[in-house]
Amino acid sequence: MSPIQEAPVARSQSRSCPLCSGKAEVLFAATDENHHVSQIPYTYLKCRGCNGIFLENPPVDLGRYYRSDYYAIPSFEQLQKVADKDHNKIDTVRRFVTEGRLLEVGPAFGVFAWQAKQVGFVVDVIEMDARCCAYLQGTLGVNVTQSGDPQEAIKALPPHDVIAIWHVLEHLADPYAFLSSAAANLKPGGILVIAMPNPDAWQFKVMGRHWPHLDAPRHLFLIPEVTMTRLAAQVGLKKLFLTSDDSDAKSWNRFGWQRLLMNRFSSKFMQRVMFVLGYGISLFFAALDRQGFNGSAYTIIFRKNEP
Numbered sequence: 001m002s003p004i005q006e007a008p009v010a011r012s013q014s015r016s017c018p019l020c021s022g023k024a025e026v027l028f029a030a031t032d033e034n035h036h037v038s039q040i041p042y043t044y045l046k047c048r049g050c051n052g053i054f055l056e057n058p059p060v061d062l063g064r065y066y067r068s069d070y071y072a073i074p075s076f077e078q079l080q081k082v083a084d085k086d087h088n089k090i091d092t093v094r095r096f097v098t099e100g101r102l103l104e105v106g107p108a109f110g111v112f113a114w115q116a117k118q119v120g121f122v123v124d125v126i127e128m129d130a131r132c133c134a135y136l137q138g139t140l141g142v143n144v145t146q147s148g149d150p151q152e153a154i155k156a157l158p159p160h161d162v163i164a165i166w167h168v169l170e171h172l173a174d175p176y177a178f179l180s181s182a183a184a185n186l187k188p189g190g191i192l193v194i195a196m197p198n199p200d201a202w203q204f205k206v207m208g209r210h211w212p213h214l215d216a217p218r219h220l221f222l223i224p225e226v227t228m229t230r231l232a233a234q235v236g237l238k239k240l241f242l243t244s245d246d247s248d249a250k251s252w253n254r255f256g257w258q259r260l261l262m263n264r265f266s267s268k269f270m271q272r273v274m275f276v277l278g279y280g281i282s283l284f285f286a287a288l289d290r291q292g293f294n295g296s297a298y299t300i301i302f303r304k305n306e307p
């Protein structure tokens, strides 16, 4: 039997949902299959009210799960190359706002922040990793706030026309508090852009607790789009745009298949084989991954109402 099957399943039978206070029940226990920092099983609960999924007891030593090789810092030339390759994120933002002050939360080494600066935005970032902060400030010349608590850090910043948070909200201890702080900071008419794993994804139904986008225990929440829209409305934000089939989602669909297979092997050779096989499988299942709202990740944009 695998360590996952031997794992204790739950510490409690029910708990109230941090998003809606509804009753939440055990969904499954999952281990860190993506990075193997530990074999400890982590219990995820699912809310009966809003279908939100959350980690029952986030590890007290969560920082340990973000190893220093989580981000490999590129040279400026490498970063520019990546930035030139895919403009989907910045193009999506510019459909709604084309100038002004933009904040990115959790930029890592800043591909999107750099694209935003190149098209003329004044760019602020909130990032927790010290090496990334040095690179963002020194090499990219954007305004850096170093913090692992963005909903607090944002309160000290000037108002923004755009706040973007790409695949970071699911890592935060209190996503609603972040939404609330972001809404308070936005200028009237400003937009909040969120991308995150999609718990309505077809891959999640097929792969369950082995779905790489669960990323236990780093992902503390998986929030369905419907719930996100309702939470945003509570803080005065109105949905403008939604997709689970942009180039971002498509790359995460591919990643889901590749990583699922790679996670089954420890040898580098077999991981390379599975990387190629996973790519092939992702092409085979692309029609299903791209149907309806099946994509592995979604991007959603909200606008703050004019007064």
Ligand SMILES: [Zn+2]
Binding pocket: 017, 018, 019, 020, 021, 022, 047, 048, 049, 050, 051, 052
């Ligand atoms: Zn709930």
